[in-house]
Amino acid sequence: MVITEPAHSPLDSRSYPDIGDYAVIGDCRTAALVSKYGCIDWLCWPRFDSPSIFAGLLDRERGGYWRISPADSCSIEREYLNGSNVVETRFRTPTGTVALTDLMPVRDGTKSVMVADHEIVRQIACTTGQVEIEIELVPRANYGEKLPPIRDFGKLGIRIENGHGVYWLRSSLPMEIKDSGVWGKATLGAGETLVFSFTYTENAPAVLPALEQIPERIDTCIKWWQGWTAQGQYEGDFRDEVMRSALALKLMIFAPSGAIIAAPTTSLPERIGGGLNWDYRFCWLRDASLTIRALIELGFWVEATTFLDWLLHATRLTQPELRIIYTLYGNRPPKERESDVLRGYRGSRPVRIGNAARDQVQLDVYGEVVDAAAQFAFHGGDLDREMQKVLVGFGDYVVKHWDAPDQGIWEPRTEPRNHTHSRLLCWTALDRLIGLNEKGKLSGIPVEKYKKHAEAIRTQIQQRAWNEKLQSYVSELDGEKVDSSLLLLSWYGFEKPDGPRMRATYRKIRERLSTPEGLLYRSEDLPSEGTFAICSFWEAEYLALGGGTTQQTRDLIKTLTKHRNDLGLYGEEIDAKTGQALGNFPQAFTHVGYIGAALSLMQRETGEQQLAHRPESATPQPSHPKQEA
C-alpha cells in the first residue's frame, strides 16, 4: 500500500509521531519500529524482552533513536516491498527523491557466509535530483538509563559498548562521534547510495558485515519473506490484507522457541496521557487457540506446530497449573517496575517494564490451550503420548478449580470474580477433551467425570450468566453488565450463533458497547480507553459464523480495514474519535482477529466447514450466500 503524506518539516526531537506512523521490521527474534520519518525509535536486542537501545518511542529526548532522513521538508510514501517485511520509505523533497530501505535480515540457515548475530540494515538511495541526507544515531542503553561509550575503530566501524555486549555501526559514509551520539551528513545525487549496518553481539566476537554485500542481502531477505508468504493458502477477497496480517504475526514469533509475543513494545498508551501502559513483550496463553487456528488454516503448519510444542512443553515447570503469561522460553516474566527515566509516549506515564499480570489467576487459559491442541488434532495433527498426558493434567485441574473466581480475560487489577468467559473456557477445555477422546485422538481421560463437570458448567452459565431481565448473557455470574468476550460463546461452540440467546446478547453488546462508527469497546467496567480492535473482529466472525449475513460480515471487515495504518498494521485499540491506533503496536492478537474473520467469511461463502473444533450441535447449517441476499 502506498499513501502520500502532505509536505512537512522533519520531526524535531521533541515531537512524537502517531502510533500508526510506525512500521515494524524484524528477524523473528526481535523487532524494531521505524517511523515514517525514517527514525528507528524502538529496538531491544537480542530478544523482544531485552532492554532497549532505542526507546525514543517512549521518550524523544532520553530514549535513543536512529534517524536517516532528508534535511529538507518532504512528502512521504512508504510500503512493504513485494510481500515482505522489508519497508521502503520514499522522501520527495523540492530538490529530489530518495528511497530508504529498512530491514532486519532473517537467519535462513545459509552456511556459506558468516552472518551477524543480530543486525539492522539500512540503505538510502537517491533516485532523482539531489538530496541532502542527515543521519543521527543516539544510543541509550537499558531503557534510556545508560549512555554507552562510543569509540571510532576506523575501517572496522564505530563501536558502542554495553556491558557484556557490543554494537557495531558500519557505514559507507564517514561518521562523527559527538555529544554521545553518531552523526553524519551527505548530499546524494541521482544513482548514489549510502548503506548502513548496525549489529549486536554478546556471546562471541562480532561478525562485521561487508557493506558491498548489502544490496544483494536485501534481495535475499525479500525473497525469504516471499518464500514464506507463498505458503499461505487463503484465497478469499481480502488476500492482501490477510497476508499482511500473517506477515505481521510472523514477526511476533520468536523462532528459537516458537513462542508468540503479544506485541514487541511496552507502554504505548491505551489512553494518551493516561496510565494504561503495559509491557506486552511476553506470551499470553489466552491468545493460543485463535492463533493456532489462524496459522493452521492459512497453511503455516511449521509455526502452528512449534507454537503448540511451546505451549505444552515450555509451560512444563508449572503444569498442571498454568500461568497466564510466560517469557519467550517459558519462564515467569520479570516483576513489574516503572522506569525512572522514560517519560512515556506523549507524556503517558508510567513506562512499565515487566507485567504484574504474572501474579494473576485466569482460569480461561486452560480452555485456550486445550482448544489449541484440539484445533491442531482436528486438522490432522497427531498428539503424542506426552502431549496427551499434559492435556489430561489440564482437564483434571479444571475439574477441581472451575468454580473458583479469577481475574478474567481483561485482567483488571481487582479482586477475583466469577467471570462468564472463564467459565466458558473451562467448559471448552472439558468439551474438547471429550471430543478428542471420541475421535480417537486422546486416551486415558475419565470421560464420565469430565462430562458431569462440563454439564455442571453449562448449567451454571445458562442459569447464572444469563440475565433474564436484560435478555442477555452477562460478563459475570449474576451480573448486569456485558462485555465483548461474550461474542466468543459461539466461537467456542457453547451457543449457536443464530440461536435466540446469542442474537439477543449480540444486540445488547451493540447497544452498550458500540460506537457510531461500528467499533466496539471491550467492557462497560473499564476506564475510558480506545475501542478494542480484536472485539470488532470477534463481532465480524460472529456474523460470519451465522449471527449475521455474509454482506454484514464483509461490510464490517471493510470498515475495520480502514482503521489499519498505511502499511496494514493494527495496534491493540482504535481511538473512537480520531481513528488512530492506541496501545502496543503492532498487536499480534488484532491481526489474528483479522485473519480469523476473513477465514470464517471465506469458509461460509464457499460452504467449507467453519471452526473444526466446535461440537456439531453448535454449528448452524450453512446457508447459501445467494439465499441470504
Add this chain to the structure above:
Amino acid sequence: MNWGSWILSGFIATLALSALLVASQGLRLTRMNVPYMLGTIITPERERARLYGFFAHLLNGWVFSFFYVYIFQARHMVNWWFGLLLGLAHAFVLLTVGMALLPSIHPRMASERKGPTARRQLEPPGFMALNYGYRTPVSIFFAHAAFGAILGSLYHLH
C-alpha cells in the same frame, strides 16, 4: 618423558581450560570464544564452527601441554605453582603476540587496517584481546594459570 601421564594430565588440563573459558563467557566476563574462533578457520557456519572448534581446541591444548611437560622434564621439576607460572607466561604470550598475529593468520578475521571484506568479517581481538571485553585478559590469565597448575599437579616425571 612419561607419555601416559602426559596424555592423561594434558587431557584433563585442556578440559578444565575449555570449561573455564566457556564459564567466563557464560558469566559475561568476555566475548572471546576460542572454539568459535578456531572453528571459523574451517567453516563460516556458526554451529559447525563451534563444534569443529571445540575439537580443534582440545587438540590444541594437548599439543601445548606437551611443551609444558617438556619444560617440566628439562627442569626436572614439576608442581602446581611451577605449572601455574608457565600458564601465566603462556597467557601473556597468547594475549600479546598471539592476538596481534591472529588477523594475519585467520582467513575469516577482519584486519583493523583494511576493514571487513566479503570473506574476512570476524571482529579482530585487538591489543590483549580487549575488543572482546575489558575483562578478557583476566579470564585468559586465570584459565591458563589453572591449565598449568592442573598439569603441574597431575604430571609425573619420568
